[in-house]
Amino acid sequence: MSLLVQNLLEKGETSIYDAMVRALESIMLPAVLSETRRRLQEACDILGIARNTLKAKMKDHCISIDQRISSRTESPDQNLTTSH
Structure with a gap:
């Protein structure tokens, strides 16, 4: 994550906080949903939301x-994916 922040700073990007939160969510949400076998309430309990x-x-x-959990970013053979 620190490398991503550094890259964004070097590029002169703005809204770095939003970009980092979005990047974290794009990793965390599919992982938790996969772990809970797509049980939303259990995922909510784990995430605290x-x-x-x-x-x-x-x-x-x-x-x-x-x-x-479907996506365009990973191969269709994988069980866990997200799309952007």
């Missing part, structure tokens, strides 16, 4: 719940 907040974050990160 409300169900509506989790659903909003999932929508922001294009994470859907069906047979898998």
Whole structure:
């Protein structure tokens, strides 16, 4: 994460806080959802956030719940993915 911050600073980026939160969420949300086998309430308990907040974050990160947590960023063979 520190390298990402340094790269953003070197590029003169603004809104670094938002970029870092988004990057962390894009890793954390799919991992927790996978660990909980897509049980939203259990994921909420682990994350310490409300169900509506989790659903909003999932929508922001294009994470859907069906047979898998689906994505365009990882191969279709993997169980855990997110799309941006």
